[in-house]
Amino acid sequence: MNRSNSNLDRLLRAASRATPAPLPTDPPLGFEARVLAAWHETRERFQPNLSQVIFKRALICALAVMAAAVGVGLYEMAAPEPTETLLATATIDWAFD
Amino acid sequence: MDEPELSAYIDAVLTGDDDAARVLVRHLYPVVLRMVRAHLPRRASEEDLCQMTFVKVFSNLDRYSRQVPLHHWVSRIAINTCLSQLKAESSRPELRWADLSEAQAITIENLEASTGELDASQSVSSRDLVELMMSELNPADRTVITLMDLEGRSVQDVKELTGWNASVIKVRAFRARRKLKSIYTRLTGETGR
Numbered sequence: 001m002n003r004s005n006s007n008l009d010r011l012l013r014a015a016s017r018a019t020p021a022p023l024p025t026d027p028p029l030g031f032e033a034r035v036l037a038a039w040h041e042t043r044e045r046f047q048p049n050l051s052q053v054i055f056k057r058a059l060i061c062a063l064a065v066m067a068a069a070v071g072v073g074l075y076e077m078a079a080p081e082p083t084e085t086l087l088a089t090a091t092i093d094w095a096f097d
Numbered sequence: 098m099d100e101p102e103l104s105a106y107i108d109a110v111l112t113g114d115d116d117a118a119r120v121l122v123r124h125l126y127p128v129v130l131r132m133v134r135a136h137l138p139r140r141a142s143e144e145d146l147c148q149m150t151f152v153k154v155f156s157n158l159d160r161y162s163r164q165v166p167l168h169h170w171v172s173r174i175a176i177n178t179c180l181s182q183l184k185a186e187s188s189r190p191e192l193r194w195a196d197l198s199e200a201q202a203i204t205i206e207n208l209e210a211s212t213g214e215l216d217a218s219q220s221v222s223s224r225d226l227v228e229l230m231m232s233e234l235n236p237a238d239r240t241v242i243t244l245m246d247l248e249g250r251s252v253q254d255v256k257e258l259t260g261w262n263a264s265v266i267k268v269r270a271f272r273a274r275r276k277l278k279s280i281y282t283r284l285t286g287e288t289g290r
Contacts, residue, residue: 006212007209008281011204011215014214014224015246016246017220021134023131024130027122027123027147031122031144035118038148039156
Protein backbone atom coordinates (compact mmCIF):
# COMPACT_ATOMS: atom_id res chain seq x y z
CA MET A 1 0.00 0.00 0.00
CA ASN A 2 1.58 3.29 -1.04
CA ARG A 3 1.75 6.47 0.99
CA SER A 4 -1.26 8.33 -0.38
CA ASN A 5 -3.38 5.21 -0.21
CA SER A 6 -2.48 4.88 3.44
CA ASN A 7 -3.30 8.57 3.91
CA LEU A 8 -6.64 7.98 2.25
CA ASP A 9 -7.31 5.07 4.61
CA ARG A 10 -6.49 7.26 7.61
CA LEU A 11 -8.74 9.99 6.22
CA LEU A 12 -11.60 7.54 5.75
CA ARG A 13 -11.10 6.14 9.26
CA ALA A 14 -11.13 9.64 10.76
CA ALA A 15 -14.25 10.50 8.73
CA SER A 16 -16.03 7.37 9.95
CA ARG A 17 -15.44 8.49 13.56
CA ALA A 18 -17.35 11.75 13.01
CA THR A 19 -20.44 11.68 15.18
CA PRO A 20 -23.45 12.26 12.99
CA ALA A 21 -25.75 15.13 13.95
CA PRO A 22 -28.50 13.87 16.27
CA LEU A 23 -31.53 12.66 14.38
CA PRO A 24 -34.89 14.16 15.26
CA THR A 25 -37.27 11.45 16.46
CA ASP A 26 -40.36 13.19 15.09
CA PRO A 27 -40.96 14.37 11.55
CA PRO A 28 -41.29 18.14 10.97
CA LEU A 29 -44.67 19.76 11.44
CA GLY A 30 -47.09 18.83 8.67
CA PHE A 31 -44.73 16.25 7.16
CA GLU A 32 -47.19 13.34 7.46
CA ALA A 33 -49.94 15.41 5.80
CA ARG A 34 -47.62 16.29 2.91
CA VAL A 35 -46.59 12.66 2.46
CA LEU A 36 -50.20 11.48 2.46
CA ALA A 37 -51.26 14.22 0.01
CA ALA A 38 -48.39 13.33 -2.36
CA TRP A 39 -49.21 9.62 -2.06
CA HIS A 40 -52.93 10.17 -2.81
CA GLU A 41 -52.04 12.39 -5.76
CA THR A 42 -49.69 9.72 -7.17
CA ARG A 43 -52.34 7.03 -6.65
CA GLU A 44 -55.02 9.07 -8.43
CA ARG A 45 -52.68 9.95 -11.28
CA PHE A 46 -51.96 6.30 -11.98
CA GLN A 47 -55.51 5.05 -11.37
CA PRO A 48 -57.31 4.82 -14.74
CA ASN A 49 -60.75 6.52 -14.94
CA LEU A 50 -63.99 4.79 -16.00
CA SER A 51 -63.86 5.79 -19.68
CA GLN A 52 -60.28 4.47 -19.95
CA VAL A 53 -61.36 1.16 -18.41
CA ILE A 54 -64.33 0.83 -20.79
CA PHE A 55 -62.18 1.76 -23.80
CA LYS A 56 -59.53 -0.77 -22.78
CA ARG A 57 -62.09 -3.57 -22.38
CA ALA A 58 -63.81 -2.69 -25.69
CA LEU A 59 -60.43 -2.77 -27.43
CA ILE A 60 -59.64 -6.20 -25.94
CA CYS A 61 -63.08 -7.53 -27.07
CA ALA A 62 -62.60 -6.11 -30.60
CA LEU A 63 -59.17 -7.70 -30.85
CA ALA A 64 -60.57 -11.04 -29.64
CA VAL A 65 -63.38 -10.93 -32.28
CA MET A 66 -60.86 -10.05 -35.01
CA ALA A 67 -58.56 -12.88 -33.97
CA ALA A 68 -61.49 -15.33 -33.94
CA ALA A 69 -62.63 -14.18 -37.42
CA VAL A 70 -59.13 -14.55 -38.84
CA GLY A 71 -58.86 -18.01 -37.23
CA VAL A 72 -62.16 -19.22 -38.69
CA GLY A 73 -61.26 -17.81 -42.12
CA LEU A 74 -57.89 -19.60 -42.12
CA TYR A 75 -59.53 -22.83 -40.95
CA GLU A 76 -62.07 -22.73 -43.77
CA MET A 77 -59.41 -22.00 -46.36
CA ALA A 78 -57.34 -24.93 -45.15
CA ALA A 79 -60.25 -27.40 -44.89
CA PRO A 80 -60.83 -29.85 -47.84
CA GLU A 81 -63.79 -29.17 -50.16
CA PRO A 82 -67.03 -30.96 -49.13
CA THR A 83 -67.88 -34.25 -50.96
CA GLU A 84 -71.04 -32.78 -52.60
CA THR A 85 -68.99 -30.05 -54.27
CA LEU A 86 -66.46 -32.58 -55.52
CA LEU A 87 -69.27 -34.80 -56.95
CA ALA A 88 -70.87 -31.84 -58.70
CA THR A 89 -67.55 -30.71 -60.14
CA ALA A 90 -66.78 -34.25 -61.35
CA THR A 91 -70.25 -34.56 -62.98
CA ILE A 92 -69.85 -31.23 -64.79
CA ASP A 93 -66.36 -32.21 -65.96
CA TRP A 94 -67.68 -35.62 -67.22
CA ALA A 95 -70.61 -33.95 -69.07
CA PHE A 96 -68.33 -31.58 -70.94
CA ASP A 97 -65.63 -34.12 -71.81
CA MET B 98 -42.91 -1.49 17.47
CA ASP B 99 -42.44 -5.19 16.60
CA GLU B 100 -42.97 -6.82 13.22
CA PRO B 101 -46.49 -8.26 13.89
CA GLU B 102 -47.64 -4.82 15.01
CA LEU B 103 -46.06 -3.24 11.93
CA SER B 104 -47.71 -5.90 9.81
CA ALA B 105 -51.12 -4.92 11.20
CA TYR B 106 -50.46 -1.28 10.31
CA ILE B 107 -49.36 -2.30 6.80
CA ASP B 108 -52.63 -4.21 6.34
CA ALA B 109 -54.54 -1.14 7.48
CA VAL B 110 -52.63 1.14 5.08
CA LEU B 111 -53.39 -1.27 2.23
CA THR B 112 -57.10 -0.87 2.95
CA GLY B 113 -56.69 2.92 2.71
CA ASP B 114 -56.38 3.80 6.41
CA ASP B 115 -54.65 7.20 6.57
CA ASP B 116 -54.24 7.10 10.36
CA ALA B 117 -52.21 3.88 10.04
CA ALA B 118 -50.14 5.55 7.32
CA ARG B 119 -49.41 8.46 9.69
CA VAL B 120 -48.27 6.01 12.39
CA LEU B 121 -45.93 4.32 9.89
CA VAL B 122 -44.50 7.68 8.77
CA ARG B 123 -43.77 8.67 12.38
CA HIS B 124 -42.27 5.26 13.14
CA LEU B 125 -40.10 5.04 10.01
CA TYR B 126 -39.07 8.71 9.83
CA PRO B 127 -35.75 8.31 11.76
CA VAL B 128 -34.76 5.30 9.59
CA VAL B 129 -35.47 7.17 6.35
CA LEU B 130 -33.83 10.39 7.55
CA ARG B 131 -30.65 8.56 8.58
CA MET B 132 -30.35 6.94 5.13
CA VAL B 133 -31.15 10.16 3.32
CA ARG B 134 -28.59 12.17 5.33
CA ALA B 135 -25.90 9.60 4.60
CA HIS B 136 -26.57 9.58 0.85
CA LEU B 137 -27.93 13.07 0.30
CA PRO B 138 -27.27 14.47 -3.18
CA ARG B 139 -25.74 17.95 -3.12
CA ARG B 140 -28.63 19.92 -4.51
CA ALA B 141 -31.50 18.00 -2.90
CA SER B 142 -33.33 18.90 0.27
CA GLU B 143 -33.47 16.12 2.84
CA GLU B 144 -37.15 16.73 3.53
CA ASP B 145 -38.05 16.37 -0.16
CA LEU B 146 -36.06 13.13 -0.39
CA CYS B 147 -37.74 11.76 2.75
CA GLN B 148 -41.12 12.63 1.27
CA MET B 149 -40.24 10.97 -2.07
CA THR B 150 -39.10 7.87 -0.18
CA PHE B 151 -42.35 7.62 1.80
CA VAL B 152 -44.47 8.07 -1.33
CA LYS B 153 -42.52 5.20 -2.95
CA VAL B 154 -42.92 3.09 0.21
CA PHE B 155 -46.70 3.55 0.28
CA SER B 156 -47.11 3.17 -3.48
CA ASN B 157 -45.26 -0.16 -3.41
CA LEU B 158 -46.46 -1.45 -0.05
CA ASP B 159 -48.59 -4.13 -1.74
CA ARG B 160 -45.34 -5.59 -3.14
CA TYR B 161 -43.65 -5.84 0.25
CA SER B 162 -43.27 -9.60 0.82
CA ARG B 163 -42.70 -9.32 4.63
CA GLN B 164 -39.81 -11.81 4.35
CA VAL B 165 -37.32 -9.12 5.40
CA PRO B 166 -37.86 -6.62 8.22
CA LEU B 167 -39.76 -3.51 7.15
CA HIS B 168 -36.82 -1.28 8.17
CA HIS B 169 -34.53 -3.06 5.67
CA TRP B 170 -37.05 -2.76 2.86
CA VAL B 171 -37.63 0.93 3.59
CA SER B 172 -33.85 1.61 3.87
CA ARG B 173 -33.36 0.04 0.47
CA ILE B 174 -36.04 2.29 -1.05
CA ALA B 175 -34.42 5.33 0.62
CA ILE B 176 -30.98 4.46 -0.79
CA ASN B 177 -32.38 3.87 -4.27
CA THR B 178 -34.28 7.17 -4.13
CA CYS B 179 -31.04 8.99 -3.28
CA LEU B 180 -29.18 7.09 -6.02
CA SER B 181 -31.78 8.13 -8.62
CA GLN B 182 -31.51 11.71 -7.45
CA LEU B 183 -27.71 11.57 -7.63
CA LYS B 184 -27.91 10.19 -11.18
CA ALA B 185 -30.12 13.14 -12.11
CA GLU B 186 -27.36 15.49 -10.93
CA SER B 187 -25.12 14.55 -13.81
CA SER B 188 -22.48 17.28 -13.51
CA ARG B 189 -19.63 16.45 -11.12
CA PRO B 190 -17.22 19.38 -11.08
CA GLU B 191 -13.57 18.66 -10.37
CA LEU B 192 -12.55 19.48 -6.81
CA ARG B 193 -9.64 21.92 -6.45
CA TRP B 194 -7.46 22.84 -3.49
CA ALA B 195 -9.04 26.33 -3.52
CA ASP B 196 -12.47 24.74 -2.87
CA LEU B 197 -11.35 23.36 0.50
CA SER B 198 -12.13 25.11 3.74
CA GLU B 199 -9.29 25.98 6.10
CA ALA B 200 -10.12 23.02 8.35
CA GLN B 201 -10.13 20.61 5.40
CA ALA B 202 -6.79 21.96 4.14
CA ILE B 203 -5.30 21.53 7.63
CA THR B 204 -6.59 17.94 7.70
CA ILE B 205 -4.73 17.14 4.49
CA GLU B 206 -1.59 18.86 5.77
CA ASN B 207 -1.76 16.78 8.95
CA LEU B 208 -2.20 13.59 6.95
CA GLU B 209 0.83 14.45 4.87
CA ALA B 210 2.94 15.49 7.85
CA SER B 211 2.48 12.36 9.96
CA THR B 212 1.72 8.67 9.67
CA GLY B 213 -0.43 8.35 12.79
CA GLU B 214 -4.20 8.45 13.07
CA LEU B 215 -5.84 11.88 12.96
CA ASP B 216 -7.12 13.04 16.30
CA ALA B 217 -10.81 13.14 17.17
CA SER B 218 -11.06 16.92 16.72
CA GLN B 219 -10.46 16.42 13.01
CA SER B 220 -13.13 13.82 12.37
CA VAL B 221 -15.75 16.37 11.33
CA SER B 222 -13.42 18.13 8.88
CA SER B 223 -12.32 14.69 7.60
CA ARG B 224 -15.93 13.73 7.04
CA ASP B 225 -16.61 17.01 5.21
CA LEU B 226 -13.50 16.50 3.11
CA VAL B 227 -14.48 12.94 2.18
CA GLU B 228 -17.99 14.17 1.29
CA LEU B 229 -16.44 16.81 -0.98
CA MET B 230 -14.14 14.27 -2.61
CA MET B 231 -17.05 11.89 -3.09
CA SER B 232 -18.98 14.54 -5.02
CA GLU B 233 -16.72 13.66 -7.96
CA LEU B 234 -17.67 9.99 -7.81
CA ASN B 235 -20.63 8.45 -9.56
CA PRO B 236 -23.69 7.66 -7.39
CA ALA B 237 -22.99 3.93 -7.02
CA ASP B 238 -19.34 4.50 -6.03
CA ARG B 239 -20.37 7.14 -3.55
CA THR B 240 -22.96 4.81 -2.02
CA VAL B 241 -20.50 1.96 -1.62
CA ILE B 242 -17.89 4.22 0.07
CA THR B 243 -20.51 5.70 2.40
CA LEU B 244 -21.86 2.31 3.43
CA MET B 245 -18.58 0.42 3.75
CA ASP B 246 -15.96 2.98 4.75
CA LEU B 247 -17.95 5.63 6.57
CA GLU B 248 -20.67 3.49 8.14
CA GLY B 249 -18.52 0.38 8.51
CA ARG B 250 -21.07 -1.97 6.96
CA SER B 251 -20.15 -5.42 5.66
CA VAL B 252 -20.51 -6.61 2.06
CA GLN B 253 -23.55 -8.63 3.19
CA ASP B 254 -25.20 -5.51 4.64
CA VAL B 255 -24.54 -3.57 1.44
CA LYS B 256 -25.95 -6.47 -0.55
CA GLU B 257 -29.17 -6.37 1.46
CA LEU B 258 -29.45 -2.61 1.27
CA THR B 259 -28.74 -2.15 -2.43
CA GLY B 260 -29.62 -5.47 -4.04
CA TRP B 261 -26.19 -5.62 -5.77
CA ASN B 262 -24.32 -8.92 -5.69
CA ALA B 263 -21.22 -9.44 -3.54
CA SER B 264 -18.66 -9.43 -6.34
CA VAL B 265 -20.13 -6.25 -7.86
CA ILE B 266 -19.88 -4.59 -4.44
CA LYS B 267 -16.23 -5.63 -3.97
CA VAL B 268 -15.22 -4.48 -7.44
CA ARG B 269 -17.14 -1.22 -7.03
CA ALA B 270 -15.53 -0.57 -3.62
CA PHE B 271 -12.07 -1.22 -5.06
CA ARG B 272 -12.64 1.13 -8.00
CA ALA B 273 -14.27 3.80 -5.84
CA ARG B 274 -11.30 3.81 -3.43
CA ARG B 275 -8.92 4.01 -6.38
CA LYS B 276 -10.81 7.04 -7.72
CA LEU B 277 -10.79 8.66 -4.27
CA LYS B 278 -7.07 8.00 -4.07
CA SER B 279 -6.48 9.75 -7.39
CA ILE B 280 -8.59 12.73 -6.26
CA TYR B 281 -6.56 12.90 -3.03
CA THR B 282 -3.29 12.68 -4.98
CA ARG B 283 -4.45 15.43 -7.32
CA LEU B 284 -5.36 17.69 -4.37
CA THR B 285 -2.04 17.18 -2.62
CA GLY B 286 -0.18 17.55 -5.92
CA GLU B 287 -1.71 20.99 -6.47
CA THR B 288 0.21 22.39 -3.54
CA GLY B 289 3.38 20.45 -4.28
CA ARG B 290 3.00 18.26 -1.17
